[in-house]
Amino acid sequence: xxxxxxxxxxxxxxxxxxxxxxxxxxxxxxxxxxxxxxxxxxxxxxxxxxxxxxxxxxxxxxxxxxxxxxxxxxxxxxxxxxxxxxxxxxxxxxxxxxxxxxxxxxxxxxxxxxxxxxxxxxxxxxxxxxxxxxxxxxxxxxxxxxxxxxxxxxxxxxxxxxxxxxxxxxxxxxxxxxxxxxxxxxxxxxxxxxxxxxxxxxxxxxxxxxxxxxxxxxxxxxxxxxxxxxxxxxxxxxxxxxxxxxxxxxxxxxxxxxxxxxxxxxxxxxxxxxxxxxxxxxxxxxxxxxxxxxxxxxx
Amino acid sequence: xxxxxxxxxxxxxxxxxxxxxxxxxxxxxxxxxxxxxxxxxxxxxxxxxxxxxxxxxxxxxxxxxxxxxxxxxxxxxxxxxxxxxxxxxxxxxxxxxxxxxxxxxxxxxxxxxxxxxxxxxxxxxxxxxxxxxxxxxxxxxxxxxxxxxxxxxxxxxxxxxxxxxxxxxxxxxxxxxxxxxxxxxxxxxxxxxxxxxxxxxxxxxxxxxxxxxxxxxxxxxxxxxxxxxxxxxxxxxxxxxxxxxxxxxxxxxxxxxxxxxxxxxxxxxxxxxxxxxxxxxxxxxxxxxxxxxxxxxxxxxxxxxxxxxxxxxxxxxxxxxxxxxxxxxxxxxxxxxxxxxxxxxxxxxxxxxxxxxxxxxxxxxxxxxxxxxxxxxxxxxxxxxxxxxxxxxxxxxxxxxxxxxxxxxxxxxxxxxxxxxxxxxxx
Numbered sequence: 001x002x003x004x005x006x007x008x009x010x011x012x013x014x015x016x017x018x019x020x021x022x023x024x025x026x027x028x029x030x031x032x033x034x035x036x037x038x039x040x041x042x043x044x045x046x047x048x049x050x051x052x053x054x055x056x057x058x059x060x061x062x063x064x065x066x067x068x069x070x071x072x073x074x075x076x077x078x079x080x081x082x083x084x085x086x087x088x089x090x091x092x093x094x095x096x097x098x099x100x101x102x103x104x105x106x107x108x109x110x111x112x113x114x115x116x117x118x119x120x121x122x123x124x125x126x127x128x129x130x131x132x133x134x135x136x137x138x139x140x141x142x143x144x145x146x147x148x149x150x151x152x153x154x155x156x157x158x159x160x161x162x163x164x165x166x167x168x169x170x171x172x173x174x175x176x177x178x179x180x181x182x183x184x185x186x187x188x189x190x191x192x193x194x195x196x197x198x199x200x201x202x203x204x205x206x207x208x209x210x211x212x213x214x215x216x217x218x219x220x221x222x223x224x225x226x227x228x229x230x231x232x233x234x235x236x237x238x239x240x241x242x243x244x245x246x247x248x249x250x251x252x253x254x255x256x257x258x259x260x261x262x263x264x265x266x267x268x269x270x271x272x273x274x275x276x277x278x279x280x281x282x283x284x285x286x287x288x289x290x291x292x293x294x295x296x297x298x299x
Numbered sequence: 300x301x302x303x304x305x306x307x308x309x310x311x312x313x314x315x316x317x318x319x320x321x322x323x324x325x326x327x328x329x330x331x332x333x334x335x336x337x338x339x340x341x342x343x344x345x346x347x348x349x350x351x352x353x354x355x356x357x358x359x360x361x362x363x364x365x366x367x368x369x370x371x372x373x374x375x376x377x378x379x380x381x382x383x384x385x386x387x388x389x390x391x392x393x394x395x396x397x398x399x400x401x402x403x404x405x406x407x408x409x410x411x412x413x414x415x416x417x418x419x420x421x422x423x424x425x426x427x428x429x430x431x432x433x434x435x436x437x438x439x440x441x442x443x444x445x446x447x448x449x450x451x452x453x454x455x456x457x458x459x460x461x462x463x464x465x466x467x468x469x470x471x472x473x474x475x476x477x478x479x480x481x482x483x484x485x486x487x488x489x490x491x492x493x494x495x496x497x498x499x500x501x502x503x504x505x506x507x508x509x510x511x512x513x514x515x516x517x518x519x520x521x522x523x524x525x526x527x528x529x530x531x532x533x534x535x536x537x538x539x540x541x542x543x544x545x546x547x548x549x550x551x552x553x554x555x556x557x558x559x560x561x562x563x564x565x566x567x568x569x570x571x572x573x574x575x576x577x578x579x580x581x582x583x584x585x586x587x588x589x590x591x592x593x594x595x596x597x598x599x600x601x602x603x604x605x606x607x608x609x610x611x612x613x614x615x616x617x618x619x620x621x622x623x624x625x626x627x628x629x630x631x632x633x634x635x636x637x638x639x640x641x642x643x644x645x646x647x648x649x650x651x652x653x654x655x656x657x658x659x660x661x662x663x664x665x666x667x668x669x670x671x672x673x674x675x676x677x678x679x680x681x682x683x684x685x686x687x688x689x690x691x692x693x694x695x696x697x698x699x700x701x702x703x704x705x706x707x708x709x710x711x712x713x714x715x716x717x718x719x720x721x722x723x724x725x726x
Contacts, residue, residue, distance in 0.1 A: 215418035
C-alpha cells in the first residue's frame, strides 16, 4: 500500500496563525470533521486528541509530530496534514509538520506502519525541504506522490526467509551434495552456476533416486523384491553423477518482495515445501513451508 | 475433378506429417479431417457418418477392461511367476515370457502389456547380470505377433473386423492357427540364437527364485471379478453370431460392469488415464479423411486401376497384399495403412471375379500386424518399449533392432504367405 493513497490534498494545509500545537490541532480537527462524519466530532474529538497528547509526546527529532487517536466503529483511516509557515516550538523541539491520524481501534498495525513510513520520509531532508517550500496542499501531495513511499502492510518473503543459505554448484558431484546435506542437516539446496546465478534445485529424493533404476519406478509395487540393494548403485555412482544431471530447473522460485500468501499459494499449487528466493538471478535466501508455519502461522 | 485433387492433397499432406511427426499426429489428422469439410468435399454430417463408432467404442471398452485388470497386479505376477517357473534360466525365461506376452497381447492392448512386462524383464535381466536388450526385443516381437491372433488383439484387426463384419470366431478360425505356428517358429529361432549365449550363476538364479510373487496380487477380489467379466466377454464374442450384437456393445457392457464392480474411487482415474483419448481422436480424424477420399471418388477410381495393374489376378494380389502392407505398415503405421486400405479393397471387390474377398482381408490383417515387427518404429508397442529401454541405459538403435527383427519379420510374412496360399488357393 502506498502512503499517498491515504493522503488527500483537501486535508493538507499551510498554517500561518497558530503559535502552539494545540491551536493547530484545533483547526485540524475542524478540517477533518468538515469532510468526514466521524463517530466523535468537533470538540469531542479535539478533547480526545489532547488527552492522548498529554499521555505522551508525539514529536520526533526530524521535526515531525504525529498525534493519533483511535475511535470505536470508525472503520477508516484519515490523515490530516498541517504545515506551519513558522515552525512551532514545543519543549525545545521544533515542529515542522503535524500529521494527525484518526484510525479505528482495530487498525493498530496499519497505524504503526504509517508512522514508520512518515518517519522514513522525514529523514530525507531534500523531500522535507520540497514539502515545506510548497504553496498549498496539492503541491505537498504531488511531492509525496513522486517519492512513492510504501506503507508496509504485510510481511513479505524477505522478512522470514533464511538469508545467505548454502548453495551448490551445478558441476559438483552428488558426493559433495551428500556431504553438504548431512553436515548442514538440510534436505534441499539451490543450485548455482559459475556466475553464481540460480540455475535449479536439488533435494534429497533426487539424490536417493540415483540408486533406484527407472524400470523399478514403472512398477505398481516392489513388495515382491526382498533383497534389492539400490544403494550399492548409488555409492558406485557418487563420483560420476553431477548435480546438473539430477537437479530440477529454476522455473519455480520466489522473490524477496513476494507476499507470504503468494509463497503459501505456490507451495500448495506445486506441492513443494522448499523455494529458493532470488533477486537478479542470484540466490538471496530460501523459504520452507516450515518457516512460514513457525514464523507466521504459529508466531 | 477438383474435389478429388483436394481430397488427395489433404490426404497426402496429412500422411507426410504422420510419418515425419513434425506436428502432433492427432492434431494434424483432426485438422485434415475438418479441412475436408472446410473444402466442401463433403458436409460435416457425411464426414461424421464415416466415423466407425463400433471401432471407437470397442477400443474404449477394451481400454477400460485393461485399466481395471492392470491395477490388480496380475500381469506383474504373471511375469515374475513365469521367471520362477523357468527356474531362473535365461533362455527358458525368454521363451516362456514370449508365450505369455503373446497370449496376453492376443486379448488385450499391446502397448499396456509391454509397459508392464518390459520393466519386469529389465529387472530380471539385471538381476541375472545379462543384457536385457534381447529380452526386450523378443517381448516386442511376442506382443506384435500375439496381437495378430484375434479380432481384439490389435487395432488393425479391430478396424478390419468392424468394416467387413468379420466376427471374433472368424478371426480365431482364420488367423489364430497361423499365429500359433509363427509363435512356435519364433520361439525355435530364439532358442537357436540364444541358448548358448546366456550363462548365469546359480547365485543369481537364486535371487529370482527368492521373489515373493504372491504379494503382487494387490486386489484379489477385483482380480476374481475381472476374470469372470473377461470370461463373459469372451463368451459374448464367441456367441456374437447368435446374440446378434456388435463387438462394441459387448465390450462396453463388460467394461462398464467391471468398472462398477471395481473400486469406486478409481473410476475417474481409469476414465482419464487408461483410455487413450489421443489415439481415439487420431482414429476419428483418420476416418474423416478417408471418408473424404471415398466421397471425392478417389477410391472408386483407384481400385480398378490397381486391379488392372495386377491383371485381376486375385491370388497374386492377395499374396502381394501381405508383403505390401507388411512393408508399408512399418513406414506409415499399421492403423493409417489399414484405414486407407479398407475402402480401397472394398472398391476392388467388384473388379475381381471372386466369391469371397475374405482371403484379401486376412492377408491385410497378417501383413499389417506382423509388419509392425519390421522396424523399431513399426508399432506403438515398439516405440514405447524402446523408450523404456533407453531411459534405463539400454539404447536400442534402428539397426540393432533390425538385426534381431529382420529374420523374424521375414519368417512370419513368409509363413503367412504360405499359409494364405495353402489355405485359400491351393487346398
